[in-house]
Amino acid sequence: MIKITDLNKTYNYKKPNAFHALHDISLEIADGEMTAIIGRSGAGKSTLLHIIGCIDKFESGSYEIDGKDVSKLSDRELSKVRNKMVGIVMQDFALIDSYTVIQNVMTPLYFAKIKGKRAKEMCISALKAVNMEEYADKPITNLSGGQKQRIAIARAIVNDPSFILADEPTGALDTKTSEEIIQLFKKLNEEGKTVIIITHDKTVADSCTRQIEISDGKIISDNRSAARQK
Amino acid sequence: MYFKLGSHLLSTKTLANCLLIILIAFSLFVTNICIGIINRQFAVTDAVKNFDLEKTYYYCQSGEYSDDAEMQANEYIKAAEDNKGIDVSYLYGGSLQLKNKSWVSDLRYISYTATDDKTGSKLNSGQLKSGKWYTDAEHTEGAVNVVALEGMYDVGDIIHIELDPYMLETQETDETEPVYMNMIVTGVIRKESYIYYPRTDGQDLGLSEIIGPAYKAAGSERTAVYFSIDDPEAKKYADYFEKSGVSVLTLNDNADESSSNVIADLGRKGWLNKFKDMYDRSMEDIVSQILTLVPFIFGTVLLTVVSLVCIMLLNSIDNMKTYSVYYLCGMNWSDMRKILLAYSGILMISSCILLIIIWTASVLAGIMDSMVVYSMNNIYITLGLIAFIILIMVFVPLMMLSKSSPKDALRDH
Numbered sequence: 001m002i003k004i005t006d007l008n009k010t011y012n013y014k015k016p017n018a019f020h021a022l023h024d025i026s027l028e029i030a031d032g033e034m035t036a037i038i039g040r041s042g043a044g045k046s047t048l049l050h051i052i053g054c055i056d057k058f059e060s061g062s063y064e065i066d067g068k069d070v071s072k073l074s075d076r077e078l079s080k081v082r083n084k085m086v087g088i089v090m091q092d093f094a095l096i097d098s099y100t101v102i103q104n105v106m107t108p109l110y111f112a113k114i115k116g117k118r119a120k121e122m123c124i125s126a127l128k129a130v131n132m133e134e135y136a137d138k139p140i141t142n143l144s145g146g147q148k149q150r151i152a153i154a155r156a157i158v159n160d161p162s163f164i165l166a167d168e169p170t171g172a173l174d175t176k177t178s179e180e181i182i183q184l185f186k187k188l189n190e191e192g193k194t195v196i197i198i199t200h201d202k203t204v205a206d207s208c209t210r211q212i213e214i215s216d217g218k219i220i221s222d223n224r225s226a227a228r229q230k
Numbered sequence: 231m232y233f234k235l236g237s238h239l240l241s242t243k244t245l246a247n248c249l250l251i252i253l254i255a256f257s258l259f260v261t262n263i264c265i266g267i268i269n270r271q272f273a274v275t276d277a278v279k280n281f282d283l284e285k286t287y288y289y290c291q292s293g294e295y296s297d298d299a300e301m302q303a304n305e306y307i308k309a310a311e312d313n314k315g316i317d318v319s320y321l322y323g324g325s326l327q328l329k330n331k332s333w334v335s336d337l338r339y340i341s342y343t344a345t346d347d348k349t350g351s352k353l354n355s356g357q358l359k360s361g362k363w364y365t366d367a368e369h370t371e372g373a374v375n376v377v378a379l380e381g382m383y384d385v386g387d388i389i390h391i392e393l394d395p396y397m398l399e400t401q402e403t404d405e406t407e408p409v410y411m412n413m414i415v416t417g418v419i420r421k422e423s424y425i426y427y428p429r430t431d432g433q434d435l436g437l438s439e440i441i442g443p444a445y446k447a448a449g450s451e452r453t454a455v456y457f458s459i460d461d462p463e464a465k466k467y468a469d470y471f472e473k474s475g476v477s478v479l480t481l482n483d484n485a486d487e488s489s490s491n492v493i494a495d496l497g498r499k500g501w502l503n504k505f506k507d508m509y510d511r512s513m514e515d516i517v518s519q520i521l522t523l524v525p526f527i528f529g530t531v532l533l534t535v536v537s538l539v540c541i542m543l544l545n546s547i548d549n550m551k552t553y554s555v556y557y558l559c560g561m562n563w564s565d566m567r568k569i570l571l572a573y574s575g576i577l578m579i580s581s582c583i584l585l586i587i588i589w590t591a592s593v594l595a596g597i598m599d600s601m602v603v604y605s606m607n608n609i610y611i612t613l614g615l616i617a618f619i620i621l622i623m624v625f626v627p628l629m630m631l632s633k634s635s636p637k638d639a640l641r642d643h
Binding site: 053055076079080082083088094095096107108110113115155 | 231234235238241242551552554555556557558559560561562563564565
């Protein structure tokens with residue numbers, strides 16, 4: 001479903017301070033997989049996630065989602081990909097503090113032009129999936145870190161995306177809460193969602209069925225590609 | 231959807247947005263005051279827009295009279311009347327006594343100004359609040375068509391006048407029957423309208439010496455009427471109306487050298503001012519006053535723009551995380567522009583409501599009456615300013631966003 005071929009990303013491209021963040025990255029992620037992308041800080045994990053999530057661009061190579069070449073899409077088409085196909089969960093939750101819980105969850109539906117009763121039903125359904133439906137009208141600022149991350153996950157899944165991207169989703173959480181969040185991702189994966197998690201945490205990586213390790217912008221191991229190389 | 235998201239932006243920085251609303255309303259208010267003051271200057275020149283300025287003269291007989299001098303002056307006026315190339319319009323004016331059943335509260339007298347049909351119709355420069363100009367309305371049997379100053383009378387009102395028998399030169403005794411006349415109000419003019427009422431004589435006059443706001447013409451009588459001396463009913467009572475010694479002389483299509491000579495002779499026996507010269511003098515004054523106001527307007531707008539840009543920059547920095555979240559959730563540049571337009575629109579509507587409140591309060595307090603005149607200039611310039619402000623309110627955040635990336639913004643916040 002996600003196919004990346006010989007992808008290169010350079011920050012400050014063609015400038016004196018250019019930094020080559022990703023080198024000839026090639027990988028394929030099938031529907032329904034739960035994949036961890038691991039590596040040390042500065043390895044290029046987040047860069048790769050941002051490209052997969054269509055919130056950053058690349059200079060060469062190709063990136064296809066369900067056979068469609070993303071690099072040829074216009075700004076409007078890319079925004080539709082972000083809205084309908086991708087659900088992103090960030091380390092610091094990326095919630096809007098002045099909104100209530102349900103307003104945060106509803107944000108992708110505004111851009112999908114879904115409103116009214118249907119939008120509310122979809123929000124409640126997403127909140128139920130993360131066990132937070134009773135907090136619907138509460139302000140975000142009253143919630144704990146774990147609760148906020150659940151809300152972020154609810155927002156990511158409200159529009160039934162093709163895959164969920166999570167950038168260090170447990171980075172700001174304690175061990176117990178982290179475990180709860182990972183269990184939540186596993187549950188979503190069991191329900192058929194493709195999940196891609198960026199992490200430097202071995203425990204989180206071990207909970208995934210596939211691990212791709214990146215170092216200095218290159219894939220150095222992949223439990224699938226490692227088996228072929230042997 | 232865009233309205234909802236735009237209004238969310240409003241709620242994130244309430245104090246800054248309130249400041250913006252007050253700032254915008256203030257600058258629109260000040261700008262409109264300045265425009266109104268400038269409009270007021272042009273009200274004088276607008277009042278003569280229907281006159282052929284090159285061919286029209288304002289003439290006032292000299293006040294230094296001996297009987298011989300007066301006789302001579304009258305001869306010259308008669309020469310003008312007799313010349314087929316000159317139209318002479320006399321100005322009549324004074325006070326008329328109301329018959330008691332016409333009294334409005336304790337009003338006993340009304341001021342009046344009258345001239346002939348031709349000059350009178352040219353004075354109709356779109357100043358009517360309601361009804362029709364007296365030369366445009368149908369004649370009513372038994373009543374003189376008049377236009378009245380707003381405040382005392384409405385269209386359709388009948389004013390009963392008791393004429394002063396001592397106006398008649400033949401009147402020698404006190405024993406006389408009262409003479410009554412009726413007037414019917416065909417139109418009402420705004421009290422700040424500019425109307426022809428010569429108040430002075432002299433050379434090198436400006437238009438403001440012969441044209442002024444109608445409420446000042448009313449004087450102590452508090453109201454005034456305007457009518458044509460050619461009105462069929464008014465003609466019957468022509469002897470009761472007082473000539474003011476002022477006339478408007480117009481060269482018509484039959485004018486020749488003799489006409490110009492007669493005009494020149496009149497100039498030697500009284501005060502003669504060509505409308506074009508008066509217009510030019512008035513324009514010089516107006517330009518001078520505008521140049522005094524322009525730096526003030528420019529300074530106000532500049533202050534507003536600089537403040538607006540600063541507040542929008544700070545607003546944009548504070549809202550960067552919100553914009554980034556929207557981006558993650560599927561917003562594109564077109565959505566961003568529409569959200570900002572909705573946000574700007576809500577701010578502008580709030581500012582305009584505040585502006586209307588301030589403006590209404592100042593009008594009710596009577597602050598504006600003698601200061602400003604409204605015209606389409608106010609609408610055009612206000613709309614232009616609003617469009618310019620909205621442009622800034624959309625452009626500044628878009629510029630900020632184009633320089634940053636959502637992921638960096640989320641990381642920084």
